[in-house]
Amino acid sequence: MEVLNFGEKIIANYIEAIRPPAELRKSVDLGYTFTEKEVVLFEIRPISGDTNRLAHYPFVKGKYIKAHKHWKIYWMSATDKWELYVHTPTVRDLADFVQVVEDDEMGCFRG
Numbered sequence: 001m002e003v004l005n006f007g008e009k010i011i012a013n014y015i016e017a018i019r020p021p022a023e024l025r026k027s028v029d030l031g032y033t034f035t036e037k038e039v040v041l042f043e044i045r046p047i048s049g050d051t052n053r054l055a056h057y058p059f060v061k062g063k064y065i066k067a068h069k070h071w072k073i074y075w076m077s078a079t080d081k082w083e084l085y086v087h088t089p090t091v092r093d094l095a096d097f098v099q100v101v102e103d104d105e106m107g108c109f110r111g
Contacts, residue, residue: 008034010094014101015041026051037064039071039094041101041109060109062097065090071097075108083108 011032019030029044039062047053061082062071070090074082085108088100101109 005036007036007039007094010098011039011041014098018102031056037066038062039097043110060085060101062091062094073097073100 011034015030015032019025020028027046031042031044033040033042040058041060042056042058044054044056047055058076060076061074063074064071068090070092071094072090073085073088075085077083085100085106087106091097091100104110
């Protein structure tokens, strides 16, 4: 069994809690990448209906700024560029990051 650090465990638990039901996951699913400096949440969908080829569509990114000891939050704009989430641009920890993503007061992350 893979051992996750505390921060990654928070993200893994969140993604597991919001994933679609198992019977829909071939059509749409959610995933994440995690490093000590960056976390990206993304949607997973087949490319052009081909269930053998999958694409990842990122919708939120957290970037750790060590000098300030906080995470900056970004959303993926329609132009495929990361934009700072101005409503809550920074949080102190990943539990707060998850809460901002879940609340999504500006409707930027998952529509």
